[in-house]
Amino acid sequence: MVxxxxxxxxxxxxxxIFNHLEPEQMDEIMxxxxxVFFKKRDLIYQAGEQSDSLYIVxxxxxxxxxxxxxxxxxxLRILNPGEFTGELALFNEGVHENFAxxxxxxxxxLIKRSELQALLLKYPSISLKVLTEFSKRLExxxxxxARFATEKVETRLALFLAECLDLDVSSTEITxxxxxxxxxxxxxxxxxxxxxxxxxxxxAGLIKQKPRKKIExxxxxxxxxx
Numbered sequence: 001m002v003x004x005x006x007x008x009x010x011x012x013x014x015x016x017i018f019n020h021l022e023p024e025q026m027d028e029i030m031x032x033x034x035x036v037f038f039k040k041r042d043l044i045y046q047a048g049e050q051s052d053s054l055y056i057v058x059x060x061x062x063x064x065x066x067x068x069x070x071x072x073x074x075x076l077r078i079l080n081p082g083e084f085t086g087e088l089a090l091f092n093e094g095v096h097e098n099f100a101x102x103x104x105x106x107x108x109x110l111i112k113r114s115e116l117q118a119l120l121l122k123y124p125s126i127s128l129k130v131l132t133e134f135s136k137r138l139e140x141x142x143x144x145x146a147r148f149a150t151e152k153v154e155t156r157l158a159l160f161l162a163e164c165l166d167l168d169v170s171s172t173e174i175t176x177x178x179x180x181x182x183x184x185x186x187x188x189x190x191x192x193x194x195x196x197x198x199x200x201x202x203x204a205g206l207i208k209q210k211p212r213k214k215i216e217x218x219x220x221x222x223x224x225x226x
Contacts, residue, residue, distance in 0.1 A: 011035065011058040011109035014082035017129040025123060032115040037107050044085075044100040044108065051089040051096045052113045057081050060106025063182065066098045075185035076141070078103070078178055087130060089113045090120065148188050154197050154226045156187045161207070161217060162224060172220070176213040 012018050012029050021029070035058065038044055044055060044062060055062075062079040076098060079085055085100055090113060120127045147156050160183070164174040176183065184191045198215075201207045206223040208216040217223065 011056055011107075014058070015056050015084060016082065017084070017126055017133065020125060020129070021123065029111070029119060032119065033109040033111045035107060036110050038102040038105070040102055040104050040106075042102045042106075044102060044106075045096045046099045047096055049096050051086060051094050053086050053089055054084055054111045054113075054116055055086045055100070056084045056109040056111070058107040058109050060108075061103040062106060062108075063101050063103050064098050065101070065185065073185050074188065075178075075182050076144075077137075078182070084133075087134065090116055090130065144186075152226075153187065153189045153193055154200070156189075157194065157197050158201075158223045158226050160187060161215065162220060165217065165220070172217045173210075174215050174217065176215065179213075 012026055012033060018026060018029055033056075038060075045051070047067070057079050059081060062085065064076045064079065064085055065073050066076060067073055086096075088094065093113075120130075147159070151159075161174065164177065165172070166174075178186065180191045180194045184194045187194070198207070198209060201223065202209055204222075206217070206219045208218060210216060
């Protein structure tokens with residue numbers, strides 16, 4: 001981990017919870033943020049550590065995961081530039097329950113709880129944006145838990161592929177946002193099962209697998225009936 005005591009406007013302006021602010025308000029947040037660099041596979045934080053900062057991805061990619069009591073990893077989400085983690089630290093002092101790991105060389109902007117709380121009081125619109133993001137994550141988490149409990153692996157995979165489709169664009173081609181290993185961890189199965197199910201989908205004429213993690217969805221309705 002390498003710290004830089006200057007911050008980058010791009011970091012703050014990328015983030016949906018801040019990008020609606022006036023330039024001078026943005027400058028104030030930039031002054032509170034510091035830029036920190038993590039190498040690929042560095043842990044940004046781990047379960048049990050004190051949670052006292054908001055981490056915003058400026059460049060790179062972070063995987064958030066938890067470990068079960070048996071040591072099995074479950075991927076919760078992958079964060080891209082403009083997304084953040086550590087948000088629970090904004091509201092109470094506590095410890096991290098999950099692990100955050102840099103998937104590639106990653107630069108984050110870090111803002112301490114005390115400084116961010118002062119900004120939240122000053123600019124309530126930020127609090128509303130944070131709550132919106134909270135509710136999205138809670139909904140996603142509940143959906144994931146329900147699927148683990150009730151749905152077959154092929155159903156989980158089919159729903160995941162469907163959610164990757166951009167409904168605003170007519171294209172039926174998606175790019176998997178993660179490796180098969182991470183996808184298996186996210187869907188609660190093994191990489192071998194993911195590969196096998198994708199092959200089954202292809203044999204059934206539902207999808208076409210292409211190079212560079214691209215998949216063309218040929219029959220969405222049929223796939224969602226699995």
